[in-house]
Amino acid sequence: MDLAQRLLNGDRRAAARLITLIENDADGVELELRHIHPHTGRAHIVGVTGPPGSGKSTLVKELARAFRACGATVGIIAVDPTSPFTGGAILGDRVRMQDIGSDPGVFIRSMASRGKLGGLARATGDAVKVLDAFGCQVILVETVGAGQGEVNIARSAHTTVVVEVPGMGDEIQMIKAGILEIADVFVVNKADRSGVDRVVVELEAMLAMNGQPRAWVPPVLKTVATSGQGIPELTDALSRHLEHLQGSGELARRLEDNTLRELLEVAREEFVAELWRQLGAAEIANVTRAILDRRIDPRTAAKQLVKRFRGS
Ligand SMILES: Nc1nc2c(ncn2[C@@H]2O[C@H](COP(=O)(O)OP(=O)(O)OP(=O)(O)O)[C@@H](O)[C@H]2O)c(=O)[nH]1
Ligand SMILES: [Mg+2]
Numbered sequence: 001m002d003l004a005q006r007l008l009n010g011d012r013r014a015a016a017r018l019i020t021l022i023e024n025d026a027d028g029v030e031l032e033l034r035h036i037h038p039h040t041g042r043a044h045i046v047g048v049t050g051p052p053g054s055g056k057s058t059l060v061k062e063l064a065r066a067f068r069a070c071g072a073t074v075g076i077i078a079v080d081p082t083s084p085f086t087g088g089a090i091l092g093d094r095v096r097m098q099d100i101g102s103d104p105g106v107f108i109r110s111m112a113s114r115g116k117l118g119g120l121a122r123a124t125g126d127a128v129k130v131l132d133a134f135g136c137q138v139i140l141v142e143t144v145g146a147g148q149g150e151v152n153i154a155r156s157a158h159t160t161v162v163v164e165v166p167g168m169g170d171e172i173q174m175i176k177a178g179i180l181e182i183a184d185v186f187v188v189n190k191a192d193r194s195g196v197d198r199v200v201v202e203l204e205a206m207l208a209m210n211g212q213p214r215a216w217v218p219p220v221l222k223t224v225a226t227s228g229q230g231i232p233e234l235t236d237a238l239s240r241h242l243e244h245l246q247g248s249g250e251l252a253r254r255l256e257d258n259t260l261r262e263l264l265e266v267a268r269e270e271f272v273a274e275l276w277r278q279l280g281a282a283e284i285a286n287v288t289r290a291i292l293d294r295r296i297d298p299r300t301a302a303k304q305l306v307k308r309f310r311g312s
């Protein structure tokens with residue numbers, strides 16, 4: 001509980017250390033997280049997702065600068081799903097972020113996967129909580145919007161920004177992967193390049209096609225992250241979206257959904273771990289063998305496991 005207390009007292013190194021422990025799924029993390037939980041739930045969590053190289057880090061850096069100019073403290077988490085050995089982007093991000101990295105009002109952190117993307121989603125969620133308790137008022141989470149794990153990361157944000165760029169060929173690629181539903185704000189970055197307006201029109205057409213009228217229609221904004229063009233409009237859209245969430249009751253609904261999802265996920269993990277402990281690997285191997293030999297089907301076998309578990 002030491003780290004948690006130091007973090008709550010404003011110790012940056014304690015925050016960094018705790019996130020490392022979370023990444024490594026180290027012993028004692030549970031207790032620390034228990035201690036910080038009452039101090040979470042205050043930050044505006046903004047997910048920034050989009051294809052590789054679309055300018056997410058540059059945008060995040062500019063957003064951080066803009067929020068700092070308004071006096072808000074900012075946390076940045078860059079999630080890299082590639083292995084830590086091949087993930088050159090992590091280093092690149094650090095270098096590019098450096099000029100805001102020396103600001104005591106900004107906390108920057110990269111998260112690398114230790115193999116499984118589900119684990120990364122959870123670790124990222126916990127790291128966000130750490131920065132929230134640390135007092136970051138806005139937390140920007142950068143992910144490459146490729147797979148389901150990242151959609152899950154984005155889903156736990158209050159506001160999700162989806163970044164597109166002109167000239168990437170198949171513009172609607174990401175949208176097929178379920179990103180459209182989670183986008184609260186679209187950004188067409190690299191607006192200094194040709195083809196921007198076509199992407200804007202395509203996105204707007206897609207939103208219009210999406211059917212039922214919505215209380216919040218995701219705006220489609222143009223930015224040039226490298227020059228800061230369009231950043232004021234973007235921060236304004238983020239603030240308006242938060243106001244919308246608060247005013248409409250949507251925020252309470254999202255928080256409830258996310259909390260329930262997190263609870264069930266953790267409960268499932270706890271349950272499976274307990275099952276292993278109680279039955280043992282050998283017995284579970286026996287059941288697996290029985291399924292392979294077609295002596296029992298997986299559902300019936302699972303039900304029997306639960307029944308035995310309940311009895312014990
Ligand atoms: N022309 C132009 N280049 C940009 C713009 N925004 C970013 N870039 C450049 O695009 C390249 C990639 O930018 P990043 O911010 O690293 O992109 P990213 O999406 O974070 O990349 P990954 O994290 O590797 O997926 C860099 O060379 C940026 O300088 C822009 O608005 N216009
Ligand atoms: Mg990046």
